[in-house]
Amino acid sequence: MSIWEYANPTKFMRTTEGLLPWLVGSAVLCSVGGVFWGFLTPEDFRQGSTVKIVFLHVPAAMMAINIWVMMLVASLIWIIRRHHVSALAAKAAAPIGAIMTLIALATGAIWGQPMWGTWWEWDPRLTSFLILFLFYVGYIALWAAVEDPDSAADLTGVLCLVGSVFALLSRYAVLFWNQGLHQGASLSVQSGERMSSVYRYPLYLAMLGFFLLFLALLLIRTRTEIRRRRLAALQAREMRA
Amino acid sequence: MIALLIRDLRLATRAGGGFGLGVAFFLILSALVPFGVGPDRATLAPVAPGILWVGALLACLLSLDRIFALDHEDGSLDLLATAPLPLEAAVAIKALAHWITTGLPLVVSAPLFGILLQLPVQAMPWLVASLALGTPALSMLGAFGAAITVGLRRGGLLLSLLVLPLYIPTLIFGAEITRRGAEGMATATPLMFLAGITLGVLALIPFAAAAALRVNLR
Amino acid sequence: MTLLTVQDLAVARGGLRTVEGVTFDLEAGQALILRGPNGVGKTTLLRTVAGLQAPVAGRIAMPEDCLAYAAHADGLKPALTAAENLTFWAQVFGGGGTDAALAAMDLTALAHRPAAALSAGQKRRLGLARLLVTGRPLWVLDEPTVSLDAASVARFAEVLGAHLGQGGAALIATHIDLGLPQARVLDLTPFRARPGSAPATRASGFNEAFA
Numbered sequence: 001m002s003i004w005e006y007a008n009p010t011k012f013m014r015t016t017e018g019l020l021p022w023l024v025g026s027a028v029l030c031s032v033g034g035v036f037w038g039f040l041t042p043e044d045f046r047q048g049s050t051v052k053i054v055f056l057h058v059p060a061a062m063m064a065i066n067i068w069v070m071m072l073v074a075s076l077i078w079i080i081r082r083h084h085v086s087a088l089a090a091k092a093a094a095p096i097g098a099i100m101t102l103i104a105l106a107t108g109a110i111w112g113q114p115m116w117g118t119w120w121e122w123d124p125r126l127t128s129f130l131i132l133f134l135f136y137v138g139y140i141a142l143w144a145a146v147e148d149p150d151s152a153a154d155l156t157g158v159l160c161l162v163g164s165v166f167a168l169l170s171r172y173a174v175l176f177w178n179q180g181l182h183q184g185a186s187l188s189v190q191s192g193e194r195m196s197s198v199y200r201y202p203l204y205l206a207m208l209g210f211f212l213l214f215l216a217l218l219l220i221r222t223r224t225e226i227r228r229r230r231l232a233a234l235q236a237r238e239m240r241a
Numbered sequence: 242m243i244a245l246l247i248r249d250l251r252l253a254t255r256a257g258g259g260f261g262l263g264v265a266f267f268l269i270l271s272a273l274v275p276f277g278v279g280p281d282r283a284t285l286a287p288v289a290p291g292i293l294w295v296g297a298l299l300a301c302l303l304s305l306d307r308i309f310a311l312d313h314e315d316g317s318l319d320l321l322a323t324a325p326l327p328l329e330a331a332v333a334i335k336a337l338a339h340w341i342t343t344g345l346p347l348v349v350s351a352p353l354f355g356i357l358l359q360l361p362v363q364a365m366p367w368l369v370a371s372l373a374l375g376t377p378a379l380s381m382l383g384a385f386g387a388a389i390t391v392g393l394r395r396g397g398l399l400l401s402l403l404v405l406p407l408y409i410p411t412l413i414f415g416a417e418i419t420r421r422g423a424e425g426m427a428t429a430t431p432l433m434f435l436a437g438i439t440l441g442v443l444a445l446i447p448f449a450a451a452a453a454l455r456v457n458l459r
Numbered sequence: 460m461t462l463l464t465v466q467d468l469a470v471a472r473g474g475l476r477t478v479e480g481v482t483f484d485l486e487a488g489q490a491l492i493l494r495g496p497n498g499v500g501k502t503t504l505l506r507t508v509a510g511l512q513a514p515v516a517g518r519i520a521m522p523e524d525c526l527a528y529a530a531h532a533d534g535l536k537p538a539l540t541a542a543e544n545l546t547f548w549a550q551v552f553g554g555g556g557t558d559a560a561l562a563a564m565d566l567t568a569l570a571h572r573p574a575a576a577l578s579a580g581q582k583r584r585l586g587l588a589r590l591l592v593t594g595r596p597l598w599v600l601d602e603p604t605v606s607l608d609a610a611s612v613a614r615f616a617e618v619l620g621a622h623l624g625q626g627g628a629a630l631i632a633t634h635i636d637l638g639l640p641q642a643r644v645l646d647l648t649p650f651r652a653r654p655g656s657a658p659a660t661r662a663s664g665f666n667e668a669f670a
């Protein structure tokens with residue numbers, strides 16, 4: 001039995017129906033658990049209690065990037081194998097990714113204010129996330145603007161491909177640009193590397209939680225999209241008959 | 242192919258073609274910025290490279306939706322798609338025509354606006370070089386955006402939303418070349434990056450744009 | 460010589476099949492007139508044959524570089540003169556005979572007028588003159604006689620007859636009788652796609668995939 005069988009809308013709906021309650025449950029458990037466990041950790045000797053926002057910030061940032069990658073894969077599957085569910089999954093993922101990017105930016109600003117003394121710094125990482133957000137917005141806007149669903153799927157697929165290349169290109173261009181301005185003096189957040197295990201395990205749990213949360217939201221939204229398409233198909237058929 | 246180029250150039254220069262509007266917009270922008278930030282040489286000179294590049298970007302953006310929209314309305318695009326010319330070539334030629342009517346005048350006139358914005362004289366060659374290298378990529382990426390939005394009724398705003406993020410790498414390196422030129426620093430590295438981006442865009446984007454056009458034609 | 464073979468063709472508009480199982484072929488010197496009520500899928504069928512959209516099922520075969528397509532829009536640039544418009548298309552298609560084409564559609568006197576100054580019927584004639592300069596044998600025409608007066612229709616029928624006489628062929632969607640003795644008529648009504656008839660291959664679009 002091949003994985004492509006799940007590209008059949010009916011099969012997809014039946015499989016996800018049973019899966020969804022478990023997924024939602026574990027997503028809530030892991031993300032809430034991870035964040036709360038994070039709050040119980042001791043305060044950092046330099047950053048004080050503000051460090052605890054890391055349990056929201058890092059998982060959101062991780063998902064912001066990963067969701068775009070997932071959209072790229074889904075778009076490729078649509079363009080190459082023409083599985084409709086794949087295109088709808090990419091559509092369903094985009095707003096979740098945009099929100100994750102916003103969460104990462106907002107928590108970053110809230111964290112940055114007491115730490116760096118500013119809400120916003122044109123640091124390469126922050127700038128890259130802002131650019132990523134712009135790509136999400138363009139992608140969502142294109143889906144909303146094209147009426148014919150087949151054309152919309154094709155056009156957004158092409159945009160996602162080109163956008164991925166340029167998002168990556170921008171990421172490195174921004175690195176170059178900022179060093180050119182500040183001679184590498186800007187503050188950077190390298191939390192993952194020199195973090196003690198006290199923080200690491202709750203962070204892993206929160207990351208897992210956010211990943212499961214994304215999966216659950218993705219399935220719910222994709223199911224909604226499929227139902228919406230079915231409705232449109234029925235209406236189109238009625239018009240024709 | 243040459244016939245298509247000549248037709249597009251002829252259309253742009255005839256009445257209602259909008260030739261020179263980009264440069265006029267560039268002039269107005271350069272004239273407005275000093276009103277906003279003040280007339281001092283000390284405040285204008287450091288921001289001049291950025292302003293000039295952002296201005297070139299926006300001037301380029303103004304005429305993008307004309308690349309395919311008019312041909313789509315009057316049916317020429319359908320006929321071009323059934324012509325022996327590959328659609329990829331048609332896209333490249335139309336982007337070239339857009340560059341000649343919009344990008345090239347900007348490149349030529351940029352030093353003038355540089356003077357208005359107190360750009361140091363030693364930066365002028367670098368400004369011209371960076372624009373000459375970067376604007377072809379702007380036109381080609383614009384053609385991609387225009388191809389995606391060609392069937393839409395209110396595609397203009399969406400077009401800028403889609404295209405401007407794609408302009409970021411070109412803008413970064415282009416402005417960086419000019420800034421380094423103004424400060425007398427070495428410009429070889431950003432020049433090479435900019436040239437690489439432009440060449441990559443010219444080589445690959447026609448295929449993406451033609452694919453988008455085919456979707457919009459059916 | 461067979462200029463066009465269409466076998467078991469199904470086409471879709473807006474993700475739903477309009478006609479299916481259409482089969483015909485066109486020899487040199489023949490014309491086929493498509494009939495059918497509005498919305499049956501004549502335009503979609505012609506666009507599919509012209510290669511502007513992919514068929515849902517079936518096969519379309521023709522010799523390479525043999526098709527010229529003319530639809531509702533004439534593809535004229537208002538800022539260019541009639542002759543310039545025609546010369547452009549002649550160059551793109553690698554054809555020629557601009558002056559002869561203008562004369563054939565009775566446009567010689569208007570050759571140096573900008574297309575913006577032409578009337579709707581004159582524009583239409585210019586759009587049809589484009590077919591002559593492409594040098595392509597197979598003409599695919601969607602309602603070619605819209606906004607033409609009776610004299611112009613007769614003139615166009617004459618041009619079309621001459622084209623067929625020279626080994627050309629034409630596939631035309633029209634409601635007007637062009638008075639062509641060579642023309643066969645194909646009514647598309649019996650080929651109208653029935654919902655529920657099993658899709659032979661993959662779904663043509665979202666609306667079929669989710670039905």
